[in-house]
Amino acid sequence: MSYGNGLWHSFVLFCFDPSLRQRTTEITAINIITDTKLPISLVFSLIFIVGCASSNKVTRLTPADAIIKYKTSSAQPARYENLYPGKKDYPLTCQAPCYPPSPALACATPAESCRFVGRQLAIEPTTGFTLRWLGHASFYLQSADGSRLLLDPVSQQFDWPVDWAFTLAGGFFRPEPPWLSANELAEVDAVLYSHIHYDHFNKADIKKIGNQAQYFVPLGFAQHFANDGYDITEMAWFANTKLAELTLSFVPSHHFSSRVLVPYIYEDNDATLWGGWVIEQQGKRVFFAGDTGYSKHFKDIQQRYGDMDICLMPIASYYHKENSNWYRYVHTTPEDALVAAQELNCKVMIPWGYGNNSWQMGDHSSHSALLRLLKMHKTMQSQVPLYILNEGEAVRL
Numbered sequence: 001m002s003y004g005n006g007l008w009h010s011f012v013l014f015c016f017d018p019s020l021r022q023r024t025t026e027i028t029a030i031n032i033i034t035d036t037k038l039p040i041s042l043v044f045s046l047i048f049i050v051g052c053a054s055s056n057k058v059t060r061l062t063p064a065d066a067i068i069k070y071k072t073s074s075a076q077p078a079r080y081e082n083l084y085p086g087k088k089d090y091p092l093t094c095q096a097p098c099y100p101p102s103p104a105l106a107c108a109t110p111a112e113s114c115r116f117v118g119r120q121l122a123i124e125p126t127t128g129f130t131l132r133w134l135g136h137a138s139f140y141l142q143s144a145d146g147s148r149l150l151l152d153p154v155s156q157q158f159d160w161p162v163d164w165a166f167t168l169a170g171g172f173f174r175p176e177p178p179w180l181s182a183n184e185l186a187e188v189d190a191v192l193y194s195h196i197h198y199d200h201f202n203k204a205d206i207k208k209i210g211n212q213a214q215y216f217v218p219l220g221f222a223q224h225f226a227n228d229g230y231d232i233t234e235m236a237w238f239a240n241t242k243l244a245e246l247t248l249s250f251v252p253s254h255h256f257s258s259r260v261l262v263p264y265i266y267e268d269n270d271a272t273l274w275g276g277w278v279i280e281q282q283g284k285r286v287f288f289a290g291d292t293g294y295s296k297h298f299k300d301i302q303q304r305y306g307d308m309d310i311c312l313m314p315i316a317s318y319y320h321k322e323n324s325n326w327y328r329y330v331h332t333t334p335e336d337a338l339v340a341a342q343e344l345n346c347k348v349m350i351p352w353g354y355g356n357n358s359w360q361m362g363d364h365s366s367h368s369a370l371l372r373l374l375k376m377h378k379t380m381q382s383q384v385p386l387y388i389l390n391e392g393e394a395v396r397l
């Protein structure tokens with residue numbers, strides 16, 4: 001999300017992590033597409049071992065067929081860049097009216113506080129995956145091999161100190177979503193993060209989940225964990241790893257990262273990577289897009305991994321009165337998400353980013369993005385089936 005660009009841009013944030021003691025192993029041989037000179041530390045394998053009972057174990061996966069792309073700048077640490085930066089020609093754009101009322105939505109007020117009550121897609125489960133939407137970008141995924149995963153878990157509000165600053169000055173808050181029970185939380189095997197933005201990553205949730213789960217994150221992310229025995233795997237774009245019978249692949253998205261801003265003193269713009277995930281078991285694939293705008297990366301992902309069985313696609317936060325170009329650059333409109341789903345040959349698409357438990361950043365109302373999706377799905381005669389979840393609902397696919 002783009003809280004760093006707009007109303008809150010000038011907020012002074014103080015959320016530096018303490019310098020961390022970590023054991024870092026880099027599994028490498030990097031293939032880098034960039035015209036930037038590479039930091040020597042990324043070219044050679046590094047192994048730091050610091051004796052400490054509660055040290056985090058950090059593994060960096062940057063194999064030969066992975067991609068790391070840096071901006072051409074002298075900033076330290078180096079800053080990441082999208083695979084396809086620059087001006088975009090979008091395949092199509094919704095023409096007004098884009099938010100016609102729909103009988104599929106029962107709302108307290110127009111397009112606000114709604115439930116999807118439309119005819120649901122009849123699905124014969126074939127993938128072995130069960131998905132529960134926990135609101136905004138958070139999903140709980142169970143696989144046929146018994147693995148339990150959390151995607152971008154944020155159970156409450158933005159991380160400290162933004163929640164504190166918002167309380168003082170008025171800011172984005174949301175009704176908190178239905179969450180996992182304590183037992184379910186204790187049994188989570190792995191947590192996957194797409195990027196560092198506050199609505200996708202909250203340190204308080206890591207504390208609740210604990211260090212029994214494995215954490216899979218983008219490059220540069222581990223420094224944001226407290227030092228408490230966490231097992232963290234940082235991954236480059238197109239790096240793969242195993243979790244029980246699952247193959248987890250970190251893939252590109254078209255976005256940005258930023259977390260700390262002290263004007264004129266410090267910023268961490270694009271200092272950690274961003275992306276999405278492909279989760280595969282026995283040839284069945286779930287694609288989680290992360291926060292992303294539309295770009296050619298979707299076609300690249302399809303070419304590398306093949307067609308997707310389930311696509312979890314963001315459809316909100318694309319609108320802004322003054323900065324609409326930027327917002328769409330980093331967040332797909334509903335029609336962008338439908339085009340991307342077509343390019344990925346998704347057998348079913350589940351939308352997220354809107355809803356009763358989302359932060360409304362760049363949306364007209366809680367369900368405006370869903371209304372636009374339903375309209376454009378019809379207008380485009382999309383062949384990608386939609387499965388619409390309400391927050392807290394699960395589906396076996």
Ligand SMILES: [Zn+2]
Pocket residue numbers: 001002195197255291
């Ligand atoms: Zn974001």
